Amino acid sequence: MASEDVVGKTSATIANLAEEAKIASEGVKAPSRHALLSICKSLVAGGVAGGVSRTAVAPLERLKILLQVDHLSFCFHGQVQNPHAIKYNGTVQGLKYIWRTEGFRGLFKGNGTNCARIVPNSAVKFFSYEEASKGILWLYRQQPGNEDAELTPVLRLGAGACAGIIAMSATYPMDLVRGRITVQTDKSSTQYRGITHALRTVLREEGPRALYKGWLPSVIGVIPYVGLNFAVYESLKDWLIKSRPYGLAEDAELSVVTKLACGAAAGTVGFGALYKGLVPNSVKVVPSIAIAFVSYEVVKDLLGVEMRISD
Known part of the structure; x- marks a missing residue:
């Protein structure tokens, strides 16, 4: 009986130690996984924010590029190379012209x-x-x-x-x-x-x-x-x-x-x-x-x- 009690107590002790080790191991790994997941979520949020903000102003970005191209052409060649450049005179007028000539997709070209x-x-x-x-x-x-x-x-x-x-x-x-x-x-x-x-x-x-x-x-x-x-x-x-x-x-x-x-x-x-x-x-x-x-x-x-x- 004494030997059985010793064996039983030893087995219980080993089981407790194993359980504590498992808990400790999970306690070490969990924060690491949580931290990694938090980093990934933060990066995703930042990326989405950049994509949403840029897409929201894509028509203005397109108009800006068109105006810059016309300006550079005038500086280097002494004349505007784009025959429709006059249509871009003004932000609202420029956006209306792009919509009329290229449609909705034209406003987001290059986005x-x-x-x-x-x-x-x-x-x-x-x-x-x-x-x-x-x-x-x-x-x-x-x-x-x-x-x-x-x-x-x-x-x-x-x-x-x-x-x-x-x-x-x-x-x-x-x-x-x-x-x-x-x-x-x-x-x-x-x-x-x-x-x-x-x-x-x-x-x-x-x-x-x-x-x-x-x-x-x-x-x-x-x-x-x-x-x-x-x-x-x-x-x-x-x-x-x-x-x-x-x-x-x-x-x-x-x-x-x-x-x-x-x-x-x-x-x-x-x-x-x-x-x-x-x-x-x-x-x-x-x-x-x-x-x-x-x-x-x-x-x-x-x-x-x-x-x-x-x-």
């Missing part, structure tokens, strides 16, 4: 190529901002007296700048070859058949470094632009929630319209719109940024991602 570039850029940008803001806040809280500090507009500006650098670096080769495809003519020495073909050709004929020609000026230009977008949007949201000037309940979320207004305000302070010079581009920047921010948060809500930018 697929634009989305192929903007979707990964937007995905990386939003995710990078979240990670950069957490890292910057952690470093800031390591300073004496800042243990309970929250994100400030300056810290958000820094996080946005980091996000802009990372996103630009990650997708710059696509921007480079897209630019080459845009300016190539029938007389160009190299004829690119598309983004993939252009990437392979540049990599084979010019080497990996060629894919990052002009990277530094582009990054310098995007730092204040993206930084200000995030800083203004997040700071405005934070101020509205904390001050509650419109009688918001304690746990109430800002409405979509209010978030769109915050995004529109963020779009008005981007340096990029000041240097483009064309009305269609200036008009599209504000709604594009507003839609991108709101789409990102809406998709994250739908996907059930707990983490928020402001967190």
Whole structure:
């Protein structure tokens, strides 16, 4: 009997240890799987936001390109090469003319190529901002007296700048070859058949470094632009929630319209719109940024991602 009791207790102990080990193992793996899933959801939300915002302003993007082509033709040849250029005189008139001559599809011509570039850029940008803001806040809280500090507009500006650098670096080769495809003519020495073909050709004929020609000026230009977008949007949201000037309940979320207004305000302070010079581009920047921010948060809500930018 004694030996049986010993065997029984030993078996029970082994079983308990095995169960504890299993629980511990699952406890280690679960957060890793959860973190990976959260990252994927965040990237998907950022990509969808970029695609939705770019598609929403695709007609204005098409009109801007048509106007730019006409302007360049006039500068180089002394005359407008497009016989219909006069029809593009004015944003509304231009959009009406495209609709009348090319139909609905004409307004969105080239949007697929634009989305192929903007979707990964937007995905990386939003995710990078979240990670950069957490890292910057952690470093800031390591300073004496800042243990309970929250994100400030300056810290958000820094996080946005980091996000802009990372996103630009990650997708710059696509921007480079897209630019080459845009300016190539029938007389160009190299004829690119598309983004993939252009990437392979540049990599084979010019080497990996060629894919990052002009990277530094582009990054310098995007730092204040993206930084200000995030800083203004997040700071405005934070101020509205904390001050509650419109009688918001304690746990109430800002409405979509209010978030769109915050995004529109963020779009008005981007340096990029000041240097483009064309009305269609200036008009599209504000709604594009507003839609991108709101789409990102809406998709994250739908996907059930707990983490928020402001967190």
